[in-house]
Amino acid sequence: MTNNLKRSILTHGAIILGFFIVTVIVYAPFFFESKQLAQHDILQGLGSNYQLKEYRAETGEEALWNNAMFSGMPAYLTSVQxxxxxxxxxxxxxxxxxxxxxxxxxxxxxxxxxxxxxxxxxxxxxxxxxxxxxxxxxxxxxxxxxxxxxxxxxxxxxxxxxxxxxxxxxxxxxxxxxxxxxxxxxxxxxxxxxxxxxxxxxxxxxxxxxxxxxxxxxxxxxxxxxxxxxxxxxxxxxxxxxxxxxxxxxxKYSIRGKSELKDESKESSGLDKEYAFRYSNGILEPLFLFIPNIYGGSSSQELSTQSATAGALRQAGYNGQQLRDQLKAMPTYWGDQPLTAPYYAGALSFFLFVLGIFVLDQRTKTWLIVVALIGIVLSWGSNFTLLNDLLFDHFPMYNKFRSVTFAICMTLLSINLMGFMALERVLTGMSDKAFRKKLLWSVAICGGTALLLVIAAGALSYRGSIDARLPEWLIDALRTDRKSLLRSDALKALFFILAFSGLIWAYWKNSLKSGLIISGIILLLFVDIFSLTKRFLNKDSFENRPVKTYFKPTEADLYIKSIATSGERVLNLQNPFNEARTSYHHESIGGYHGAKMRRYQDLISACIQAEMSETINVLQSGGSQLPNTPVLNMLNTRFFLAGSSKNAVISNSRSLGNGWIVSNLKEVASADEELSEVCSINPSRTAVIDGSKFSPPNLIAGATGTVKLLSRTPNEIKYTTQTSGKSLAVFSEIYYPKGWKAYIDDQEAEILRVNYILRALPLEKGTHEIRFVFEPxxxxxxxxxxxxxxxxxxxxxxxxxxxxxxxxxx
Known part of the structure; x- marks a missing residue:
C-alpha cells in the first residue's frame, strides 16, 4: 500500500468519523438521553402499518392488503416488503x-x-x-x-x-x-x-x-x-x-389516476390543480434560501420572552408557563401559503453560489444555474401560471405531484455543488487582481442585499393572511417581531459573509496557513447552517417514547377491541380522513395517506361526509337515536368514536355486517349515475351496478339468504353462504381489480363491482363456500x-x- 493511498484512506476515514460526530451533535437527545424525534407523519405511518407488521411477525407472511385504512386498500404504499x-x-x-x-x-x-x-x-x-x-x-x-x-x-x-x-x-x-x-x-x-x-x-x-x-x-x-x-x-x-x-x-386507481366522473376536474388524469398548487412559493419567497426569516420563517415559530409579542401577551394576562406555551407557536409567517417553513441553504452557501457565477467557467456553472432557476420557477406554482399551468396540463406526470415547493430541492442541490466548486476554485489559486474583483462583486451583491434588508426592514408591511384571525391587540406586536426576525437574520448573513471574505482575503495575502483557513471556513459554515437547524431541531423536538405515548390505547379503544369482530369498522368522528391513530387499533373508515383510492374519495365527498355530519349533529343535540347512514352501514361501520372514554363509543346496530344477500339490482350507465344512486338506496335490499362495465346477473325477486364470515386475513377471506334462489352476495370489502380472485366452491368466479366500491358475487340456490384471495x-x-x-x-x-x-x- 502506497503512502498516498494510506493518506487517502485516513483522510476519508476521518471525514466519515466527522460526519458521525456531527450527526451525534445534531441528534444529541437521541444519543445521550434515548429520546426520539417526534415526527408527525412517521407516527401516522406507524398507525397505518401497525396491523400489517403484526401480521408479518405472527405468520411470517407479507400482508399485501391493508384492512386498517379507508375500509381496505393495497398495502404497496404503506408497509410491503x-x-x-x-x-x-x-x-x-x-x-x-x-x-x-x-x-x-x-x-x-x-x-x-x-x-x-x-x-x-x-x-x-x-x-x-x-x-x-x-x-x-x-x-x-x-x-x-x-x-x-x-x-x-x-x-x-x-x-x-x-x-x-x-x-x-x-x-x-x-x-x-x-x-x-x-x-x-x-x-x-x-x-x-x-x-x-x-x-x-x-x-x-x-x-x-x-x-x-x-x-x-x-x-x-x-x-x-x-x-x-x-x-x-x-x-x-x-x-x-x-x-x-x-x-x-x-x-391508476388512486387519486393520482384519472377520474371516471365527468364533472371531476374535466376528466383529468392526476391531481386537481388547486390541490397540487396549494403550497406555492411567492415570487420573492425563495430568498429564504439566503435569509430564512425573509417572510417570517415558519408558519408557527417560537418567539422569545423578550419579544414584542410576549409583552402584548403579558398585558393580556398571560404569564408563566401559559405565556411560554403561547410563544412556542406564534404565526410569524406573513406570506400566502397555508403552511410553510424556510428551506434555508445557508448564507455562506448562497454567497459561494453567487461567487461561483464569477469564478467558474461556463461549462461548469451554466447547467447548475439553469437547474437552480428551474427549481425556483417550479416552486412558484400558482404564482407563476404562465409556465406552471402549461407544465401541469401537458408535461408528462407533472400533475401527479402535490406541494410544488418541493422543487426547491433542485435549487438547493445546485447551490451546494456550484458553491463548493467555487470555493475549491478560489483555494486552488487565482490571480490577485482577478480574485479581488470577483470577490468584491460577490460581497457587494450578497452583503449589499443583506444590508439593504437591514436598513429597509421598516418599510415592509408584514401583513399576513393569518392576521385576519388574530385579535387586534396582538397584530401590531407580531408585526414588530416579524420585522425583528428579518433584520436579525439579515445581520447574521452579513456577518458570515464578511467573516468568510476576511478568511479568504487572509488566504490570498498568505497571512494564515491554508489549514487554518479551511478550518475557519468549516467552522463558519457549520455555525451558519447549524443556527437554523437548532430552530427546528432542538431538545423540545425529542420525547421519551413518542410512539408508546401517541398510541397508548384509550378506554374507548380497549372497549371496542373487547367486543369488535373481524371486519367491523370504526369511524372516528374527529378528523377521520387525516389521522391513522384509529388504524393502529381498529379497522378504520378513515386513515392517513396521500394516495387513497379515487373511488373511495369520491364516496367520501358525495356521501360519507354528509352522513358523518348528520351523525355529529344528532349526537351534539343530545339525540338518542342515530340517523340512517346507508353508505356507512354498507361499509360495516359498527362503531362511531366521539372521544377517548368508553361512553364516547356509539354502537351502530344498522351496520350490514361482512356480507349480505340482495335480490334487487339497479343498473346504471355511468360512474356518475352509480355514485348518485348509492347515496340514496337501501343497500340491505338493493345494489347498484354500472352496466357499462359489468354484465348484470339475472336474479330471482324475493330471494333471501345469509352470508357468514369464516376467516379473514389481509390476503384471504372465507365465507359460507345460504340462499333461497338466484341472488347476489354483496361483501363489505373494497373492490380492486388487480390481484383479487374469487372462488365459489373452488371454482373461480368473476368479481362484480357494486355500490360504487364494493365486491359482489352472483350465487345459485343453496349453500356455498366462498373464498377471496389476493395474489397480485x-x-x-x-x-x-x-x-x-x-x-x-x-x-x-x-x-x-x-x-x-x-x-x-x-
Missing part, C-alpha cells in the same frame, strides 16, 4: 446502522461528499459542503415533520450525479457502476416526486454535455457513455421492479425481477471498480 431484497442491507451500510431519521442525515453527508469529490473538490472542502447540504432547511424541516422517504430519496440524488459526472469525465466505468447503484437506492427510497426532480436535473446536465461533446467533436465517446448510463439506469429500475410495478398499477402478479413477478435487477446492479458496480483498477495498472 419484498423477500430477498438486498438494497435494504445496502441502505443500512450507508447509514452505518443508525435508525431513521439520524441515519438519513448521515446518508446526506456521505452522498453529497462523494458528489463533491467527483466534481474535483478536495476532501475537507467537500466535508464542509456535505455538512451544509445535509443540514439545509429543506432536509431538517422535512425530517422533523416525518418526511423520511422524501429526504432519503434526496440524500441519494448526489450519488447519482456523482456517477453520471464520472462517466462523462475521467472514470467512465466507475461512473456507470456508481450511477446504477445510486439510482437503484434513490428509487428504492420510494418518493417519485424527488426522483422526478432528479430526472429533470440529469436531463439538464445531459443536454449541456451533448452540446459540449458535439462542440469538441467527441460524438462517439458521448454515445458510448450514454449507452452505458442507459444500461445502468435500466438495471437500477429493474432492481426496483416490484415497487415500481405495484405502485404504477395502483396509481405485480408483486410476485415483480419480486423476481427485483432480485435479478439487484444482482445486476452489484455486478455492474463491482465490474466498474475492477475495470478502473485494471486501466490504472496498464
Amino acid at each position: 419484498f423477500p430477498g431484497d438486498i438494497l435494504t442491507y445496502v441502505y443500512q451500510i450507508f447509514k452505518l446502522g443508525l435508525p431513521n431519521p439520524e441515519g438519513i442525515t448521515l446518508v446526506c453527508f456521505i452522498c453529497s461528499y462523494i458528489m463533491l469529490l467527483s466534481f474535483g473538490v478536495r476532501p475537507w472542502v467537500a466535508f464542509a459542503g456535505a455538512i451544509a447540504f445535509g443540514l439545509n432547511g429543506f432536509n431538517i424541516i422535512s425530517l422533523t415533520a416525518g418526511h423520511n422517504s422524501k429526504i432519503a430519496a434526496l440524500a441519494f440524488a448526489p450519488l447519482v450525479l456523482a456517477g453520471i459526472h464520472l462517466a462523462f469525465t475521467r472514470k467512465k466505468y466507475l461512473g456507470i457502476g456508481l450511477t446504477s447503484l445510486g439510482l437503484a437506492m434513490q428509487i428504492y427510497m420510494n418518493h417519485p416526486q424527488i426522483t422526478y426532480y432528479l430526472l429533470i436535473t440529469v436531463l439538464v446536465y445531459g443536454v449541456f454535455q451533448l452540446y459540449y461533446f458535439w462542440k469538441d467533436h467527441q460524438i462517439k465517446s458521448l454515445l458510448l457513455t450514454l449507452a452505458g448510463l442507459v444500461l445502468a439506469a435500466s438495471i437500477a429500475v429493474g432492481a426496483n421492479s416490484g415497487k415500481l410495478w405495484t405502485v404504477y398499477e395502483y396509481s 402478479t405485480s408483486y410476485y413477478a415483480g419480486n423476481t425481477l427485483t432480485i435479478v435487477g439487484e444482482v445486476l446492479v452489484f455486478l455492474l458496480f463491482i465490474g466498474g471498480i475492477w475495470m478502473e483498477r485494471r486501466k490504472s495498472s496498464l
